Amino acid sequence: MTKTHKLAFALLVVPFILFIPLVARWFLSPNLAVVYAESNARYFNNELPTTTVLDWNEHEDGTVASTQFDGERFHLSFNRAYANEIQIEDVKHEMCHIATWDEVEDHGPRWQECMARAK
Secondary structure (H helix, E strand, O other): OOHHHHHHHHHHHHHHHHHHHHHHHHHHOOOHHHHHHHHHHHHHOOOOOOOOEEEEEOOOOOOOEEEEEOOOOEEEEEEHHHOOOOOHHHHHHHHHHHHOOOOOOOOOHHHHHHHHHOO
16 A cells, blocks of 8 residues: 555545434434433323424533523533443433422422432
């Protein structure tokens, strides 16, 4: 193999190899909307808002997920860096934050009861 062939190989193959994990992350990560809808039906009797926005985001503080309320609807944001690790439990964790939004403590008694019911 000549130097030109080696260079062409490196320029074509190496970026492709580096790209594979990124593509796999997108395809192997759970469909958040499906997990939310199924969990809402199974654990919350469809009582949580269907207008909840679910998305992948970059959390610079390293958190796996966060729940926000903009006055109209909830936003569940999951850290793209953990896309391969996000599990149904992580989605239910955030859903319990919605169910206990008015609770003063983030992980207070009502939230803990919610998580126990969602097992």
